Amino acid sequence: MPFKDPAKRREYCRKHYLENKDRIYAYRKKYFLEHPDKYKEHLECCRARNSRYYSNHREKLGEKRRIRYHSDRQKHIASVKKYAKANRAKISIYMTNYCQRNREKYRNYAKKYYYCGGGRAWYTTRRHNKRAGLHNIDGSGISVSDWNELMNLYGYRCAYCNRELSLTMDHVVPLRHNGQHTLDNIVPSCKHCNSSKGTKSLLQYLIHQKETGDYFR
Numbered sequence: 001m002p003f004k005d006p007a008k009r010r011e012y013c014r015k016h017y018l019e020n021k022d023r024i025y026a027y028r029k030k031y032f033l034e035h036p037d038k039y040k041e042h043l044e045c046c047r048a049r050n051s052r053y054y055s056n057h058r059e060k061l062g063e064k065r066r067i068r069y070h071s072d073r074q075k076h077i078a079s080v081k082k083y084a085k086a087n088r089a090k091i092s093i094y095m096t097n098y099c100q101r102n103r104e105k106y107r108n109y110a111k112k113y114y115y116c117g118g119g120r121a122w123y124t125t126r127r128h129n130k131r132a133g134l135h136n137i138d139g140s141g142i143s144v145s146d147w148n149e150l151m152n153l154y155g156y157r158c159a160y161c162n163r164e165l166s167l168t169m170d171h172v173v174p175l176r177h178n179g180q181h182t183l184d185n186i187v188p189s190c191k192h193c194n195s196s197k198g199t200k201s202l203l204q205y206l207i208h209q210k211e212t213g214d215y216f217r
């Protein structure tokens with residue numbers, strides 16, 4: 001090392017690294033492939049160093065992130081979406097582990113989110129999309145904005161009894177009778193009408209209403 005002064009030494013190392021980046025990466029890769037235990041050690045060391053740096057500079061890093069986010073919000077959202085799409089399985093495993101580790105914290109957060117503006121619509125779409133996915137039902141899934149638009153179309157009222165209650169998604173042709181999980185087969189319905197309709201077709205449900213007087217109006 002030609003320099004005793006740490007600042008100069010750092011500068012020299014940086015310059016050397018930038019000039020020989022590819023060679024250094026190739027060497028490192030080869031070394032770590034040949035010595036997996038060393039790679040594990042190196043990874044743990046890096047993680048500890050990053051976590052130490054993060055906790056010592058939490059404020060500074062937070063501010064930096066906030067500035068970057070507000071300078072180009074759309075770009076940030078697009079990049080997060082792109083990453084989420086490419087790493088769906090990885091994120092799902094991470095989230096499951098995180099929720100198990102922080103059960104109470106997650107529960108409180110979920111509760112708070114559910115009662116805020118868009119939380120309820122998000123949970124409804126997620127629950128129904130998941131259910132349709134589990135049963136291999138056709139349909140690309142309903143987005144939160146689709147569901148909000150549909151509820152808006154019906155004036156945030158139940159399509160069957162016209163009451164202004166908490167709404168769920170009802171499949172006009174039930175999923176069990178090969179109905180699709182698509183917008184043209186979904187109407188907002190209150191819990192009472194939804195469970196009362198069950199797996200009946202629309203005609204069967206109207207007959208049922210007439211016979212039982214169960215109009216719920």
Ligand SMILES: [Zn+2]
Binds near residue numbers: 159160161192194
């Ligand atoms: Zn209803």
